[in-house]
Amino acid sequence: MHRIAGICALLFVCPTWPLAAQDTVGVHAVRPSVTTCLNVRVAPEPDAAVVRCLVAGVRVAADSSVPFWRRITMPGGERGWAAKRFLEPLPGVALDADATGPDRWLEIHIVDVGQGDGIWIATPDDGVAGNGRFDGRNVIIDGGPYGSDASNPMLAYLRERAYEGAVIDALIVTHPHNDHFPGAQGILRHFDVLAYYDPGYPKDGVVYDAFLTLVDRERVDGRPIAIHRGSVDELGALDWGSEIDAAFLYSYPGTPDGLGSGSTLENNASVVLRVQYGDHVFLFMGDAEGKDRDQGAEEARYVERMLLDAYPAAYLKATVLKLAHHGSETSSTLPFIDAVNPDVIIVSSGIKPYGPRYLPDESTLARCCAHNPAVRTYRTDRNDRRGAPTRDAVDRDHIVIRTNGRVLQIIAYDRGAELAEGVARCG
Secondary structure (H helix, E strand, C coil): CCHHHHHHHHHCCCCCCCCEECCEEEEEEECCCCCCCEEEECCCCCCCCEEEEECCCCEEEEEEEECCEEEEECCCCCEEEEEHHHEEEEEEEEEECCCCCCECCEEEEECCCCCCCCEEEECCECCCCCCCCCECCEEEECCCCCCCHHHCHHHHHHHCCCCCCCEECEEECCCCCCCCCCCHHHHHHHCEECEEEECCCCCCCHHHHHHHHHHHHCEECCEECEEEECCHHHHCCCCCCCCEEEEEEECCCCCCCCCCCHHHHHHCCCCEEEEEECCEEEEECCCCCCCCCCCCCCCCCHHHHHHHHHCCHHHHCCCEEECHHHHCCCCCCHHHHHHHCCCEEEECCCCCCECCECCCCHHHHHHHHHHCCCCEEEECCCCCCCCCCHHHHCCCCCEEEEECCCCEEEEEEECCEECCCCCEECC
């Protein structure tokens, strides 16, 4: 049986992700902030049928979770799914379960937003309060190019999986180019963002100023959110649970020296994020560059040079590399590819023309293949027709990466349909 279909059959529901197994059953109570009652649904989807509505204070047993939702057993034994944010864990109260061992999955969703970046990271969740691990964090990196709710594919993807007002633990805007930040407006409008990060690049313009105003006005439970802007030191350390090693490797240092000019400079303001879970490392490069387009790839410049100088190659080594700048020729120099040495490369791109060019540049992919002929490539521009309207590239060619720290699974989609083999191989 197909792995996803098999899981769905066992659970009698078919969410996009399988359940996270737990070694304990946590006891929760419906939070006092629930003014009428908490809807319990037949599936972890905001439009799923309601089976019961629980008033504040009712205790339930939570035995499994997916991002934003917990599966609970209610008084009387009936099961269903409830929104995490309205369930309060009761520390020190737990029941033994029959699970033979934890199976905690980190998920990374590269959403097809057309020409741009939109990434959702969901960390494992054990449902146990206060243990400092497996906390079930949700992190968004960029939001794609479409700012209105009606046209925003990043928002649509999350709304299919999360309820209005769900908690986003961190929203990271890598830099202020208009194929990265506009879609984040919908995240701020429809979800409760607890912390915001950007490189603090001094971008001029009415649209970006309006976006920053939206960030500054964000409130959760009546309180301002945590806002972090600037260099790596100013962004600070990340705590996504003890099982996750997440760190900013680079951010705009506050000076343009050595970073080029114009669009190159803005790209080189990008936040670079490293995430490690178990055996696997994921490197998210934003649009950080390594050279000019007319320069050879033998020498690394700009952000790639800074990373190579600041960190040992062993620390930069990544299982999965999200190619910088949508796979542009200005990224992924030979010294940088050699240090990162990825097993998998991800390309988030569409069909927007840049003069006579489209991204990714084939020369960039060729460099990755020359370094490692076994490298696997996954792209969000699958079957996109160059020359078609730019919006046509938003056709649900999503990529979902899952790992329990040992096994790595990658699921590719073509127009929303899961592919049996979605990888592009060298040669």
